[in-house]
Amino acid sequence: MRHLRPLLEKIFPVLAILLLGCLLYANSLRTPFQFDDKEFIVDNPAIRNLNNFEGIWKVLSQPSRFVGLYTFALNYHFHHYDVLGYHAVNLAIHGGTAVLVWVFTRLILGLWPPGNTGKKEAPLPQKKNIIALTAALLYVAHPVQTQAVTYITQRFESLATLFYLAALCCYIKGRLLTSRAGKGLKGFIFFLSAALLAVLGMFTKEVVMTLPLTVLLFEIYFLNEAGKEKRRGSWRGIGFGIILLFILIVPALFSFDPAVLLSPRVSESHDGEMITLDRYFLTQFRVLAVFLRLFIFPAGQNLDYDFPLSQSLFEPTTFFSFLGVVGVLSLALIMKSKDKLISFGLLWFFLTLSVGFVPRSHIIFEHKLYLASVGLCVALAWGLARCLKDTRLFAVVTGVLLILLSFLTIQRNKVWRSEIVLWQDVVQKSPHKSRGYLNLGIAYLDQGQYDLALKYLQKSAALHPRRAKVYNNIGNVYSRMNKFDLAILEYNKALALDRSNLRIYSNRGYAYLLLKQYPQALADFNQAIALKPSHAEQAYNNRGNVYDKLEKYDLALADYNQAIARNPLFAKAYNNRGCIYLVKKQYQRALDDFRRALELDPDYGITYNNRGSIYRELGQYDLALADMNKAIHLNPGHAEAYLNRGLVYNKIKEFGRALADLDKASELMPQDPRVFFHRGVTHVWQKAYESAIGDFSNALTFDPDLAVAYYNRSLTYRILGDTQRALEDALKAESLGYNVDRAYLDKLRKSTGYY
Structure with missing residues (x-):
């Protein structure tokens, strides 16, 4: 020894x-x-x-x-x-x-x-x-x-x-x-x-x-x-x-x-x-x-x-x-x-x-x-x-x-165990310094506690009125609260102090995007990318979203590719690129992107909903329902998931469940014409024709150019024997570019005596 x-x-x-x-x-x-x-x-x-x-x-x-x-x-x-x-x-x-x-x-x-x-x-x-x-x-x-x-x-x-x-x-x-x-x-x-x-x-x-x-x-x-x-x-x-x-x-x-x-x-x-x-x-x-x-x-x-x-x-x-x-x-x-x-x-x-x-x-x-x-x-x-x-x-x-x-x-x-606890400790010990309040506000923002985030960010701004990062994050709070006009005002304040920060341009562009002010959004995303292309994955992703809204799918796809090249772990970019592949009916590529997005972020409910939409298109209704159930479990307020699950229930003829989901979707999206249209279709299947006409009419209130709603309301009027209104709606649908069956139009004209 x-x-x-x-x-x-x-x-x-x-x-x-x-x-x-x-x-x-x-x-x-x-x-x-x-x-x-x-x-x-x-x-x-x-x-x-x-x-x-x-x-x-x-x-x-x-x-x-x-x-x-x-x-x-x-x-x-x-x-x-x-x-x-x-x-x-x-x-x-x-x-x-x-x-x-x-x-x-x-x-x-x-x-x-x-x-x-x-x-x-x-x-x-x-x-x-x-x-x-x-x-x-x-x-x-x-x-x-x-x-x-x-x-x-x-x-x-x-x-x-x-x-x-x-x-x-x-x-x-x-x-x-x-x-x-x-x-x-x-x-x-x-x-x-x-x-x-x-x-x-x-x-x-x-x-x-x-x-x-x-x-x-x-x-x-x-x-x-x-x-x-x-x-x-x-x-x-x-x-x-x-x-x-x-x-x-x-x-x-x-x-x-x-x-x-x-x-x-x-x-x-x-x-x-x-x-x-x-x-x-x-x-x-x-x-x-x-x-x-x-x-x-x-x-x-x-x-x-x-x-x-x-x-x-x-x-x-x-x-x-x-x-x-x-x-x-x-x-x-x-x-x-x-x-x-x-x-x-x-x-x-x-x-x-x-x-x-x-x-x-x-x-x-x-x-x-x-x-x-x-x-x-x-x-x-x-x-x-x-x-x-x-x-x-x-x-x-x-x-x-x-x-x-x-x-x-x-x-x-223990003080380091969370951002909120850490920055609470800082503001307690440095109560007259703005940075602690700034970072505490950001921590509350990340946790979705917007009122507290706003409180501490405004305190930071009061202590240091010339810190651009404060106004940028106040803008982020308003953006999360869907107060986009207020958000833009804060981003403008931030840019008045610092025009070299790509994140501020990207954030303001996102607010413009959600306000459907696409030219302004594109201008901001372009500026963000020009400032620092290597760090602009968020700007590329958001510019892709603008191109998606404008139905410029190839440009959107190129931007999502750029975002992923800069950050291979960017779950949202994979999800968004998958949506473009879905529109292009390239279902396998879309599924691959949605799978990758869920590997990176298993709690990303939007992707479950999107993948469920592909399964619905492919007729794999059990898989579609499983994904949409998961999306709703992760976010009980996910309106799109209720809408899409309602469509699946329609496909498998479970109209009671379909109607319940579409009712929930209408509560969450009270001005979305798609919800009213599909609920109208469900009412037709249930032979509730008056309710169907009411929903088709509501859909047209929010989208007067929704040709398919005119056509389906025409069919419903015909079932009810109102051929005059049926003909008027069919002709309106045709004028909007809907391919109305000629034989159907001829029958309506004959019934009404209109030649």
Whole structure:
């Protein structure tokens, strides 16, 4: 068993870390797509093809997120829009990162001598494994990590951290191996691995740019003792080379433009503010203070902080944050001679967050702590071990701390369980910021709660009157409520603020479509497509709907093909293309499209109704009834399904059921001539001729050119013996293009004496 002990000492910690991570994040695996997930995953056509390297590379203006985006493409390839696959990958990354925290801590603690203290006392080597495991468990359990793990898009942050730590560990192993005789080749392999991992990290998120400086810091603290003069030249040379490499990589890979650094930009962290370099710099001291507070006391977490810019160093919050940050930084530097590991952990925090001093629109996001907290977790685990020499006391204290952190993580993940709950949390904590109300309104809109959606969207508009997205979504609410004139007014407001947004044109075009204002609809869809053809699947689909209404079926078919080419999972486009094939009587193609639409969206009742119509045409009435029953089950207010099921019942001569369905259809579509016409036919079958004439007349009230209604009313009048009216209706039907039997007309003329 002794020979297994070293193996078990490595396997057990890894299993413990992974198990704890799975337990804490199990309740997040079905969390829906949130916030920027819509932009980077749901509405991102670039990730729908694994071979679309160029498209993925160009999603953002600079390629610093390519690797992360490609992992989304892999997720899409295997899981499409099933969030479980995306969350499983994020959780695996979190587990892997925590394991690397354990490896990293073990590597540091294995570097005795030199000791991490300035004293001669033993640096607790017997607790090396326990300290490393504690650091990793603290890391995996801390609730401040939830935003980088549960929020799918922030895989950018977690994956970059994984590469960061892996590269650093490989570098350390390489340095240790090259100092031993005969290990130069292995050391070179580790160095090469570190370089490759660093490059992957740099193309995942730009935070990895701090890696060379972290390597230099590690060299100074742990790999080069001040007393060993012969090594000073070597590590200084290494440090100079690293910094030079860092200076070259930034402009080469990311097209660094100093003008961008100095240019003012709109703040996304506080409505109505413009970011300038000096104000942004001052504000970052408050950000660092918040991050330190969140690590020590993780309460009041918030996805979207309302964080105004600092106007002066001498504002109370800015000044005291500055003093606090400078104090902690000074403490870290002072402690180098007393406790290197705690000093290193604190400096890690500041160094990895130093990229935050480069101005950007979002001043603060909690996921930025994901990398920075590594140093704090290592320092905390070491500090607890230093203070609590008794192993049992150490176990009790760390156990209680882990239980508390785990509880907070589980509770925080509950906030992410739905868009409504998440944005309710945001507006509670940022009540004066418009974006929370905007996204809460969108969440209610998606749930069909239109009154609440309107309430919060209007609140957002009041707080930020110049946000086009707000008016666009107010328009969407009115559109869902069938108030299309009001919707168009809101879309006009949105376009007055932003004429580059294809979605606004597409949405306004859809409102025009439903108002049967087809020229205006076509103009908007054309504009949407011209703005960004690669993202215009919705506009292509809706333009196809216009062409369908105009009976330009070939043009409609071409547009539906374009929509499907851009989004192969677009259920509505398959359904609509199937309808064109149905009109063209290409029934097998129509069935194939309806089948695909239902595979993608099994609850899409319209498609069941459409497929049922094909089965009715093919005389497969049992299949037709099954599909129409399903359509009505999914949507009891589906008028078309009642109409079509009534037609099937007519075909199989179940006239009582047919009449019940057509009555229901007339309640739901009180001005639809088709309903009255087919109910009139049913009355004829039941020999209720007066009722039939009433329904045919109602049909003609709503469509005076419905020739078939004139013809059937003519037949009914003839049955009732009113040949004069029968002749008048037959002649009217003929004048409208209906092919009236000549023998029938001759009989009517003869009966009336009309020649």
